[in-house]
Amino acid sequence: MSLYDSLKFNADGLIPAIIQEQATGRVLMMAWMNRASLEKTIETGKTHFWSRSRQKFWMKGETSGHTQTVKDVAFDCDGDTLLIQVEQIGAACHEGYKSCFFRSVRGGEVKTTEPQLKAPGDIYGRS
Amino acid sequence: MSLYDSLKFNADGLIPAIIQEQATGRVLMMAWMNRASLEKTIETGKTHFWSRSRQKFWMKGETSGHTQTVKDVAFDCDGDTLLIQVEQIGAACHEGYKSCFFRSVRGGEVKTTEPQLKAPGDIYGRS
Numbered sequence: 001m002s003l004y005d006s007l008k009f010n011a012d013g014l015i016p017a018i019i020q021e022q023a024t025g026r027v028l029m030m031a032w033m034n035r036a037s038l039e040k041t042i043e044t045g046k047t048h049f050w051s052r053s054r055q056k057f058w059m060k061g062e063t064s065g066h067t068q069t070v071k072d073v074a075f076d077c078d079g080d081t082l083l084i085q086v087e088q089i090g091a092a093c094h095e096g097y098k099s100c101f102f103r104s105v106r107g108g109e110v111k112t113t114e115p116q117l118k119a120p121g122d123i124y125g126r127s
Numbered sequence: 128m129s130l131y132d133s134l135k136f137n138a139d140g141l142i143p144a145i146i147q148e149q150a151t152g153r154v155l156m157m158a159w160m161n162r163a164s165l166e167k168t169i170e171t172g173k174t175h176f177w178s179r180s181r182q183k184f185w186m187k188g189e190t191s192g193h194t195q196t197v198k199d200v201a202f203d204c205d206g207d208t209l210l211i212q213v214e215q216i217g218a219a220c221h222e223g224y225k226s227c228f229f230r231s232v233r234g235g236e237v238k239t240t241e242p243q244l245k246a247p248g249d250i251y252g253r254s
Contacts, residue, residue: 105200
C-alpha cells in the first residue's frame with residue numbers, strides 16, 4: 001500500500017503534521033499539510049505546509065531561514081495524522097522559541113518553560 | 128492568563144492533543160479533546176479524550192487498562208494544539224503497538240518500524 005492510499009485527508013483536504021526534532025525528541029510544532037505540500041516535502045526534503053489562515057502554500061523557513069530538513073515521515077494507525085522527524089535550523093517558533101510548545105501549566109498557572117532564542121523582530125526583520 | 132484563556136478550540140469545540148511519552152520522547156498518538164475532557168484530564172491526572180467518530184467522552188485505557196498518567200500539559204504559540212507528556216502503561220495504539228506512529232515511508236514504501244507488543248484481540252478481549 002502506498003503512503004497516499006494509507007492517508008485520510010479531512011473534508012478540507014488537510015492532514016495535521018506533528019514536527020519533531022529527531023536529535024532531541026523535542027516536539028517543535030504542529031501544522032497542516034495538503035497532499036501537494038506533503039508531496040513537495042517528500043520531493044525536496046524540506047517541510048512545506050498549507051496555511052489555513054492565509055490559504056497559502058509555504059515552505060517552513062522561507063522568510064526566516066529556519067528550515068526543517070526531513071529525516072523521517074511516519075503516520076498513525078488511522079492514517080489521519082503525520083509525524084515528521086526533522087533537523088531544525090534555529091527556532092521553529094515564529095515567536096523565537098526552539099519549540100512552539102514553550103508554555104506549560106504548572107500548579108494551575110501558565111509558565112514559560114524554555115528560553116527565547118531570538119526576538120521575533122530579529123527573525124523576520126523590523127522593516 | 129489562565130490556560131483556558133490561552134486556548135482556541137475549533138468550530139466543533141475541539142483541540143488536538145499530541146501525547147508524548149515523557150521518559151523516551153516517543154510521540155504515542157494524537158487525539159482530540161473538548162474543554163470537558165481537558166478539565167477531566169487535569170483534574171484526574173489521566174488522559175481523557177473526545178471521540179469524533181463515536182461522539183463520546185472516553186478515558187484512555189478504560190477498556191484496555193493502558194492508561195496514561197499526565198506529567199505535563201503544554202500548548203503551542205497559537206493556543207490551538209496541546210502537547211501532553213505522559214507515563215504510558217502498555218501499548219498506546221489500539222493495534223497493539225507502543226505508538227500509533229508505527230509506520231514510516233522508507234525509500235518510497237511504507238514500512239512498519241516497531242514491534243507489535245500485543246495482538247489487538249489480547250488487548251480488548253475476544254468475546
